[in-house]
Amino acid sequence: MSPSCRLPPLLLFLPVVFSAVTHIKNHWNGGFEAETCVPVTQELNGWTLRLKFDQDVWWIEIWIGSPNKISNREYTVSSGSHQNPGDQICFNFLGHGAGDISPTATVTIDGQSGGGAPQGGSQAGSGPSNTGGGGTGGKKNYGEALGKSILFYNAQRSGKLPANNPIPWRGDSNTGDCVPGGWHDAGDHVKFGLPLSSTATLLGWSLVQFKDGYEKAGQLDQMYDMIKWVYDYFLLAWNPGKQELCVQVGDGNADHTFWGRPEDMHMARPCKYVNGGTPGADIAGGTAAAMAAGSIGYKDKDAGYANRLLEAAKSLYNFAKGHRGVFTGGAPFYGSSGDSDEMCEAAMWLFKATGDQGYLNDAKGFVDLGTAWGLGWDDKKIACQGLLYEATKEGQYKGAVEAFFNSWFPGGGITYTPCGQAWRDKWGSNRYAGNSAFMALLAAEMGIQPDKYRKWAVEQINYILGDNRHDGGCYSFEIGYGSKYPRNPHHRAASCPDRPAPCGDAQLYAGGSSPQILQGALVGGPDANDNYQDVRTDYVQNEVALDYNAGFHGALSGIVHLEAAGAMPATNNKCPC
Known part of the structure; x- marks a missing residue:
């Protein structure tokens, strides 16, 4: 069988201008997607980016390194990759939160002289505190x-x-x-x-x-x-x-x-x-x-x-x-x-x-x-x-x-x-x-x-x-956590495209990822040998439910x-x- 409240207000935002190219790619109630490039001014054998906001940001999702939340207004993102002077660290990230806010954001590379303390309007939201690294490596958030x-x-x-x-x-x-x-x-x-x-x-x-x-x-x-x-x-x-x-x-x-x-x-x-x-x-x-x-x-x-x-x-x-x-x-x-x-x-x-x-x-x-x-x-x-x-x-x-x-x-x-x-x-x-x-x-x-x-x-x-x-490895069974997670839960609403597009049985059997990300849902899980398939019609392994x-x-x-x-x-x- 298919067993199948309210958060704070939505977050509105302006583009984050760091030092080079940064713009909002998409936005919705409670969040946004942005991309930016930060200049590298000296040789780096591993690096830590520091993002600071002047208003509360609940959490960010980023895939270039391990994010770490210091507070609702400060995050770090670390990577072991090597960078040379003249390089740029370019990345996309998702911000989540609530409220009609338009925070200013700055980004710097820790330990790097000069460069990258941009200013501009950004937007992000409020959310979980940091308790470790991101969902795809090292400590868990x-x-x-x-x-x-x-x-x-x-x-x-x-x-x-x-x-x-x-x-x-x-x-x-x-x-x-x-x-x-x-x-x-x-x-x-x-x-x-x-x-x-x-x-x-x-x-x-x-x-x-x-x-x-x-x-x-x-x-x-x-x-x-x-x-x-x-x-x-x-x-x-x-x-x-x-x-x-x-x-x-x-x-x-x-x-x-x-x-x-x-x-x-x-x-x-x-x-x-x-x-x-x-x-x-x-x-x-x-x-x-x-x-x-x-x-x-x-x-x-x-x-x-x-x-x-x-x-x-x-x-x-x-x-x-x-x-x-x-x-x-x-x-x-x-x-x-x-x-x-x-x-x-x-x-x-x-x-x-x-x-x-x-x-x-x-x-x-x-x-x-x-x-x-x-x-x-x-x-x-x-x-x-x-x-x-x-x-x-x-x-x-x-x-x-x-x-x-x-x-x-x-x-x-x-x-x-x-x-x-x-x-x-x-x-x-x-x-x-x-x-x-x-x-x-x-x-x-x-x-x-x-x-x-x-x-x-x-x-x-x-x-x-x-x-x-x-x-x-590094696969999260909680949808939306980390960079690898189920994309096809056995969930009717998540399988439907944005209204007013129709939704029916065809969406149950449609290929590709579900149009909507059912953030936070825990799927049923693997078999006794750690095997799992991300298939929408599989209501054994890919069911989601309140309990x-x-x-x-x-x-x-x-x-x-x-x-x-x-x-x-x-x-x-x-x-x-």
Whole structure:
């Protein structure tokens, strides 16, 4: 099946005049493409360019060397190449950001006398903080990868988009839904409550635990803006007066017969509900967990909004507790194996939000201490075990967490690819590795074998961001990160040319790269031998989905947190980029 918020305002810009030829080649909401040439005045055995802006620039993409972000206003780009006097260093770069700004930019070559301190108008945007080199060599820029993941969730928005929509090829869609807003599931356009709530819970957890990671990455405001889109949807989906929760918008079977833009889709989009006569504590509990986590994340940002989320989470949890059972009306899509894990998660997040011992007691009754297969939209067992250990420090919960990671680490029974990915399943191997990496970073924060868990987690994310051998190595499975990444995700909207050009089944099978770059999306991933094909029709390896990005996204915030704290582990990936 094809499982398929908002960023700050767009960025406008003027050409950057460095010292010779520089001009804007293309521009769009939130970014631009520029090219320039910098004169070389002395022999250089390796060099570092220094770009300075007088206004905030979120991040840049450049392919002549390894970019390094000093701050939102200063970047360096390094290369080991030799240059002679009279040469020029010419390059293209992409700038990303927001706001009606027109910053001045200067570029210099470090250590070179004279030359290259140009002035002029430039434009760029704001974004992730530097945490290392670019996506194609050396250290990874985890902050940049985090910012791009936020863009992916913005690309998934349903409903009427705000004026600051950062995705130029997306527009208003499905505005007549019974519950407007929210995120499309994957490359399709259904809103499925189980993966949606699971995704939102993991994203909210990352904001609660690793807020400083978002701050260091320059992504805190963007994260708040992005995730509020789904919280707003949950608040509309739950009707406490009617004791009814909308758990699905759209018909999966009908939706999957349509290939095109969500903006052009006019089929019927039926709504499905859980209520007193239709059980669905799995989705209701999961949604309560997401809103309770959101109430903590928003407490310092907007206390009134945080309270709305908390009150909705309390009433929805009480409803779920009184109407146990799983939702079966969405078959054959996202069938749940049980509701105890979601109820446990909901109880624990409400305990964290309120301190009410009753919620903790509930969670102790819901928890399953068995060893989880993985962390995903249908199985939150390991998440509940970790939350209980964090709250109680009791050995039984610590033992369950350690048993999970013992089963995931080398020698524990899980398959490892030749380049070192913990490969759980052909459906979304990147997803499961990313989710477990996030959980490992959370467990480390709880004091469970922090050195070992952090090292393993970072190595898994490094594999995803380029420490692999696909396409000659340095291949990022996150779209838009680095210079080599998937160009043909199984995603309808990204396959469509700019409007008003038509889009239909022909675009599914069209050759060449998709017209739109689905920035930040994490594709399903390789097979057990590190093999991967970038083919749009391959919905096994090239699927993208809300839940695919969730743990990966959280792990990125956790790694930037480690960088901010000076606690990055030494890693030893088998296929370093």
